[in-house]
Amino acid sequence: MREVRVEDVTQAVSDLCIEANTRLPAGHLRALREGLEREESPLGREVIERLLENAEVAERECIAFCQDTGYAVFFAEVGTEVRFVGGELAEAIDEGVRRGYDEGYLRKSIVRSPIERTNTGDNTPAIVYYDLVPGDGLKLTMLVKGAGCDNMSALRMLTPAEGLTEMKRFVVETIERAGPNASPPLTVGVGIGGPFEKAAQLAKKALTRPSGEPNPDPELARIEEELLEEINATGIGPAGYGGRVTALAVHVESFPTHIAAFPVAVNLDCHSHRTASAEL
Amino acid sequence: MSREPIYLEVPLSKGGVEPLRTGDVVRLSGLLYAARDATHARIAEAIDKGEPLPFDPEGQVVYFTGPAPARPGHALGPAGPTTASRMDSYSPLLIERGLRGMVGKGLRSQEVRDAMRQHGCVYFGAVEGTAALLARRVKEAEIVAYEDLGAEAVRRLLVEEFPVVVINDMYGGDLYLEGRERWRRKVGEV
Numbered sequence: 302m303r304e305v306r307v308e309d310v311t312q313a314v315s316d317l318c319i320e321a322n323t324r325l326p327a328g329h330l331r332a333l334r335e336g337l338e339r340e341e342s343p344l345g346r347e348v349i350e351r352l353l354e355n356a357e358v359a360e361r362e363c364i365a366f367c368q369d370t371g372y373a374v375f376f377a378e379v380g381t382e383v384r385f386v387g388g389e390l391a392e393a394i395d396e397g398v399r400r401g402y403d404e405g406y407l408r409k410s411i412v413r414s415p416i417e418r419t420n421t422g423d424n425t426p427a428i429v430y431y432d433l434v435p436g437d438g439l440k441l442t443m444l445v446k447g448a449g450c451d452n453m454s455a456l457r458m459l460t461p462a463e464g465l466t467e468m469k470r471f472v473v474e475t476i477e478r479a480g481p482n483a484s485p486p487l488t489v490g491v492g493i494g495g496p497f498e499k500a501a502q503l504a505k506k507a508l509t510r511p512s513g514e515p516n517p518d519p520e521l522a523r524i525e526e527e528l529l530e531e532i533n534a535t536g537i538g539p540a541g542y543g544g545r546v547t548a549l550a551v552h553v554e555s556f557p558t559h560i561a562a563f564p565v566a567v568n569l570d571c572h573s574h575r576t577a578s579a580e581l
Numbered sequence: 582m583s584r585e586p587i588y589l590e591v592p593l594s595k596g597g598v599e600p601l602r603t604g605d606v607v608r609l610s611g612l613l614y615a616a617r618d619a620t621h622a623r624i625a626e627a628i629d630k631g632e633p634l635p636f637d638p639e640g641q642v643v644y645f646t647g648p649a650p651a652r653p654g655h656a657l658g659p660a661g662p663t664t665a666s667r668m669d670s671y672s673p674l675l676i677e678r679g680l681r682g683m684v685g686k687g688l689r690s691q692e693v694r695d696a697m698r699q700h701g702c703v704y705f706g707a708v709e710g711t712a713a714l715l716a717r718r719v720k721e722a723e724i725v726a727y728e729d730l731g732a733e734a735v736r737r738l739l740v741e742e743f744p745v746v747v748i749n750d751m752y753g754g755d756l757y758l759e760g761r762e763r764w765r766r767k768v769g770e771v
Contacts, residue, residue, distance in 0.1 A: 536765030543760020
């Protein structure tokens with residue numbers, strides 16, 4: 302067994318919170334620059350240019366590039382040969398969020414309950430999805446999830462007969478309905494398969510894949526390409542002002558499902574697409 | 582629509598917003614009042630009870646934002662617009678009382694657009710993912726009411742050449758609809 306001190310987890314989480322909120326991932330920046338080359342609408346080009354300038358300023362001054370510093374979502378791959386010392390893993394992650402959101406001048410956006418809406422004051426609890434994996438590694442991937450685009454996300458339980466055609470229609474319809482509200486150009490996470498909640502979780506996890514990296518499965522990679530083309534034909538454009546570039550990437554993740562089911566979930570991420578990861 | 586920026590001073594008169602058209606690029610200087618979900622709920626409650634409002638809406642522009650904390654030396658932390666539709670049920674209350682502008686992002690309801698047309702108010706769009714740049718246009722920021730709401734407190738912002746685009750003008754124009762129609766194409770069409 303390898304021992305990992307929870308204090309090291311806390312520090313890594315704190316660093317991830319600040320890094321993810323102040324530095325756009327290289328792949329996303331590249332996708333924005335490529336989007337600028339493709340965009341023909343003058344207002345759309347102006348929006349992408351300002352997004353790139355904003356990213357530079359945020360990184361240089363170490364300030365958040367979007368005021369909605371979101372939910373702190375983590376995908377934790379925990380090796381079965383890791384033993385945590387000095388405390389509990391879940392508490393260590395929350396402590397890291399508390400520290401990172403305080404020291405990084407990040408907004409605290411979490412309320413205690415959807416009904417009784419008192420702010421928790423420190424952006425906790427973190428939203429953590431654990432995967433047990435072989436070995437003695439620990440990998441934490443953070444996704445900063447803003448609410449504007451999360452609010453425009455959707456899930457539908459399709460029938461097997463409706464199939465791929467309806468699945469693609471539902472993805473495009475979700476983006477048409479979101480229009481400007483989800484702050485395009487978008488990164489689109491699509492989860493298919495599993496029971497109800499698995500599809501939603503896959504859609505969220507799909508957003509953490511480096512921007513534009515295709516699914517290794519050639520069939521899914523083809524679907525990603527086709528969806529991207531259809532989404533960019535909607536004309537919604539940067540900030541919804543009209544244009545060619547509505548999405549920068551579509552990531553589809555698939556999982557086995559029931560003979561009676563074809564769940565599809567669409568999780569949208571705005572132009573401030575924020576991920577970062579660390580290994581301990 | 583004008584691609585060359587139109588420079589406007591806030592507060593605005595009705596005559597000041599009449600010439601604006603959907604798609605116009607505008608730079609706002611002067612006062613903006615930052616307010617979002619919880620703030621609007623409380624303003625609506627104050628109106629309902631006949632209590633005084635945190636500011637007189639006449640001539641003012643509301644900015645739907647909840648800023649991040651400011652680093653030392655900054656007037657305001659990053660502050661991009663939030664989704665305006667969440668304020669749709671409240672906005673007509675302010676528009677009826679002389680509000681001349683709103684800055685946000687995303688679609689507005691028919692009720693809000695009708696109130697804008699009837700009373701003379703314009704909805705401006707800003708780009709959320711430019712929050713750090715937008716904060717630089719804020720020269721002074723002061724909490725004027727509802728401090729307990731934290732990021733949602735009412736802030737009076739003094740801004741200089743704050744960059745916005747007219748989404749909905751007073752005449753039923755809608756940049757989100759017009760832009761989408763202009764750039765929509767069939768798959769495979771160049």
